[in-house]
Amino acid sequence: MAYQPLDEQTVIDYVKNRAPMQHIFPQDANLSASEVGDGNLNLVFIIRCANYPDRSAVVKQALPYLRVAGESWPLTRERVRFEAQSLMQYNQLAPGLAPEVYDYNDEMSALTMEYLGHHQIMRKPLVARQVFPNFVDHISTFLARTLFFTSDLYLTGPAKKALQAKYINPALCKIQEDFVYTNPYKTSPENKWNPKFDAEVRATRANAPLKIAIAEVKETYIAHAQALVHGDLHTGSIMVNETETKVIDSEFAFYGPMGYDIGNVLAHLVLNYLTHYAHTPNAGERAAYQAYLLDTTRDVWEESLAEIMEKAKAHRAAHKVTT
Numbered sequence: 269m270a271y272q273p274l275d276e277q278t279v280i281d282y283v284k285n286r287a288p289m290q291h292i293f294p295q296d297a298n299l300s301a302s303e304v305g306d307g308n309l310n311l312v313f314i315i316r317c318a319n320y321p322d323r324s325a326v327v328k329q330a331l332p333y334l335r336v337a338g339e340s341w342p343l344t345r346e347r348v349r350f351e352a353q354s355l356m357q358y359n360q361l362a363p364g365l366a367p368e369v370y371d372y373n374d375e376m377s378a379l380t381m382e383y384l385g386h387h388q389i390m391r392k393p394l395v396a397r398q399v400f401p402n403f404v405d406h407i408s409t410f411l412a413r414t415l416f417f418t419s420d421l422y423l424t425g426p427a428k429k430a431l432q433a434k435y436i437n438p439a440l441c442k443i444q445e446d447f448v449y450t451n452p453y454k455t456s457p458e459n460k461w462n463p464k465f466d467a468e469v470r471a472t473r474a475n476a477p478l479k480i481a482i483a484e485v486k487e488t489y490i491a492h493a494q495a496l497v498h499g500d501l502h503t504g505s506i507m508v509n510e511t512e513t514k515v516i517d518s519e520f521a522f523y524g525p526m527g528y529d530i531g532n533v534l535a536h537l538v539l540n541y542l543t544h545y546a547h548t549p550n551a552g553e554r555a556a557y558q559a560y561l562l563d564t565t566r567d568v569w570e571e572s573l574a575e576i577m578e579k580a581k582a583h584r585a586a587h588k589v590t591t
Contacts (some may be wrong), residue, residue, distance in 0.1 A: 288371035345377035354521035387507035406513035412575035418496035449486035493523035
């Protein structure tokens with residue numbers, strides 16, 4: 269099947285004709301589709317089944333351009349391959365902490381996976397001051413296992429290089445290099461901000477020590493291929509409920525610095541802490557929830573690091589490596 273963008277009608281026929289989907293949807297399945305993609309990059313369809321309501325799926329298809337910008341901004345469709353293979357890798361290394369992949373079609377740049385209908389994007393319930401008692405354990409386990417088992421701490425040199433070769437992701441890395449480490453610190457047409465912050469914007473662009481520090485961090489992002497990192501892991505790419513945590517949207521996956529994903533999670537927890545000065549006017553409620561966020565931030569860092577160190581120690585002992 270030659271590549272063509274799917275829509276709410278054609279995606280149903282697409283799913284029905286995919287052999288890997290036959291164990292998800294019976295032949296008599298009465299399917300419906302709704303396009304729900306609200307991100308910058310892709311088409312996203314939820315597939316529901318009227319006569320088997322416990323059966324569902326999500327189809328994610330890459331367009332040949334940046335969706336938020338339109339056809340004037342071409343972008344490789346290969347990004348969905350990085351997401352598919354990284355999700356499969358996550359399910360091997362950290363079972364249950366990413367959606368299950370049902371099917372991947374390289375020609376159509378389409379990934380079909382588990383629908384997380386009983387989960388929420390974490391950013392939203394954090395604004396509503398919800399508490400997730402299993403989140404620290406889940407995300408620290410995910411971080412420790414995906415980072416340790418794809419790094420030199422565990423893999424042989426040839427094995428690591430073979431895995432790294434599957435994640436050469438220049439187009440998506442370039443987006444991060446530009447939008448995170450470059451454009452905000454200079455005049456750029458992509459920059460948008462509230463005019464109330466004009467003075468702060470000017471001060472940031474004039475801050476030479478800050479720009480040098482950012483350049484050093486950018487060099488680390490580009491040059492330190494230590495482990496497989498998600499590349500865009502934050503509270504908008506984590507789905508949660510009271511008992512489960514699932515990491516999604518891994519199309520930015522690449523080999524980068526081991527601290528990148530951990531730091532991204534911590535930074536967005538801190539950002540949520542700050543938003544409650546606006547979201548939660550009651551001082552007592554605000555203080556209580558901010559204390560929870562600070563505890564969560566500390567515990568994610570400490571537990572991720574402790575598990576990585578524990579695995580490294582056990583691996584050294586198993587292979588009689590001395591220091």
